[in-house]
Amino acid sequence: MLESTDLAAVWLTLKLAGVTTSLLLVLGTPIAWWLARTRSWWKGPVGALVALPIVLPPTVIGFYLLVALGPNGPGGQLTQALGLGLLPFTFAGLVVASVFYSLPFVVQPLQNAFEAMGDKPLEAAATLRASPLDAFFSVVLPLARPGYLTATVLGFAHTVGEFGVVLMIGGNIPNETRVVSVQIYDHVEAMEYAQAHGLAAGMVVFSFLVLLVLYTLNPTGRRK
Amino acid sequence: MLRITQLTMALLVLLGSQSALADEVQVAVAANFTAPMPRIAAEFEKDTGHKAILAFGATGKFYAQIKNGAPFQMLLAADDETPAKLEKEGLALAGSRFTYAIGRLVLWSATPGLVDDKGDVLKKGDFSKLALANPKLAPYGAAAVEVLTKLGVLGAVQPKFVQGENIAQTWQFIGTGNADLGFIALSQVSKDGKISSGSAWVVPGHLHTPIRQDAVILNNGKGNPAAEALAKYLKGDKARAIIKAYGYEY
Structure with missing residues (x-):
């Protein structure tokens, strides 16, 4: 039922979601850590900024990215000066857009996990003379594992479900920016409609399974 | 109980006030006709007292919505196939179809001097992205592919394609400079008969099949005097002057 162009779109979508989620876990960890620990006045504004994509219509994000990353925008001038060319209509451009778009879905579960563990495990690790880095990898990461699972699943699924942003900056190029949505x-x-149904039903099943895995493996809060 | 009664009363008042303004027509309008239609609707209201309520969007989407019970009473499509299809499927009034405008295609760039007035820039190929509306969905995109085929440059420029979902989005790609140039409707860059900015080549009509834009009265518009009046008005001199000023023929 699926044509080769449909399969290409599926593969591209998985690739985009995979790359975006990996980047977000790396970028999101320090942001979430800082948000969870800081007493700075900046916590409010930074937290709000991170959460913006939850409430903004994707077309707003897409439109501003298109303008900002275009040849006359600040982002576009930067990428051109760095010799990267222009990002709209490229896979790399979609990755940048998706990182913005899915940021809160990774940062917030991590932040919650870091906040929930409190200061005690870190203090205990310090008394055992663990370096902060050691403490992070051998104490914090294992304790925050449910948070990482939620962050990974939500970041991945949310990127798979992305539409408005891709529509605005993608340009519908096969194997480059034409994702499933x-x-x-x-x-x-x-x-x-027949082909639409094939892909759309696949999306429904995929999304349900992903969330099922999340809620089965990770019944947040209930076991505490 | 009291609240339900009040709600019912409020609903009745609302419904009643709507039927008192019966001479309104809900019109679905093709995205490329976004600029001229509000002006035509304003004149229409001034001259006839009827009000046209406009919704703009892609013709294919309107088709899906109309098939699924959207309340539109009239469709101003971007092509001639969709109205014919709606009529054949019994969703539009038989015999109400007519061509309200014939679209002109333009190769446009926001950069002055990039597009020459013969379109030779397509053969030289010194640009990195060429925008067009998705040829599968938009008549202007299909016409653009025809032009490129006739000029014998389709193979050479195809790798530089970026596609908008409709003609409005295609304009956005070019207008923001993300695409160097692209094919859009003359109506989008034409103001009072002149190209308003950048550089352009108005593609000669013989390079593609005419982009006939047909209108049709939908089943919901049956017996609505405003729908019939608007159909008549679109064929009149005043509307046609506006249509022409925006770069369409008829």
Whole structure:
């Protein structure tokens, strides 16, 4: 039922979600750590900034990225000066956009996990003369594992479900920016309902399974 | 109980006030007609007292919505196929179809001097991204592919394609400079008969099949005097003057 272009879109989407989630786990950890521990006045503004993509319509994010990353925008001038060219209409551009778009879905579960563990495990580790780095890898990471699971699953799933942002800066290029959600939209617009159903049903099943895994493996709070 | 009664009363008042303004027509309008239609609707209201309520979007999406019970009473499509299809499927009034505008395609760049007035820039190929509307979905995109095929440059420029979902998004790609140039509707960059900014090549009509944009009265509009009046008004001199000023023929 799925054509080769559909399969290409599926593969591209998984690749985009995989790269984005990996980057977000690396970038999100220090941000979440800082947000969980700081008493700085900046905690409020930074937390709000991180959460913005939850409430902003994706078209707003996409539109501003298109303008900012374009040849006349600050981001576009920076990437051109660095010899990277322009990001819109490229896979790299979608990764940058998705990192913004899915940031809160990774940072917030991590932040919650870091906040929930409190100061005691770290103090205990310090009395055992663990270096802060050692304490982070041998105490914090294992304790925050449910948070990391939630962050990974939500970051991945949210990127798979991305549509508005990709539509605005993607340009619908096969194997580069044409992800599943855009492909479904095209099928619907072209009145190819059979193909649309094939992909759309796949998305429903995938999303359900992902959330099922999350809620089964990680019944947040209930076991405490 | 009292609250339910009050709610019912409020609903009745709302419904009643709507039927008192019966001479309104809900029109679904193709995205490329976004600029001229509000002006036509304003004149229409001034001249006839009827009000046209406009919704803009992609013709394919309107088709799906109309099929699934959208309350539109009239469709101004971007093509001639969708209205014909709606009529054949019994969703539009038989015999109400007519061509309200014939679209002109333009190769446009926001950069002055990039596009020459013969379109030779396509053969030289010194640009990195060419935007067009998705040819599968948008008549203007399909026409652009026809032009490129006729000029014998399709193979050479295809790797530089970036596709908008519709003509409005395609304009956005070019307008923000993310695409160097692209094919859009003349109506989008034409103001009072002139190209308003950047550089452009108005593609000669013989390079592609005419982009006939048809309108049709939908089943919901049956017996609505405002729908019939708008159909008549669109064929009149005043509307046609506006249509022409935005770069369409008829």
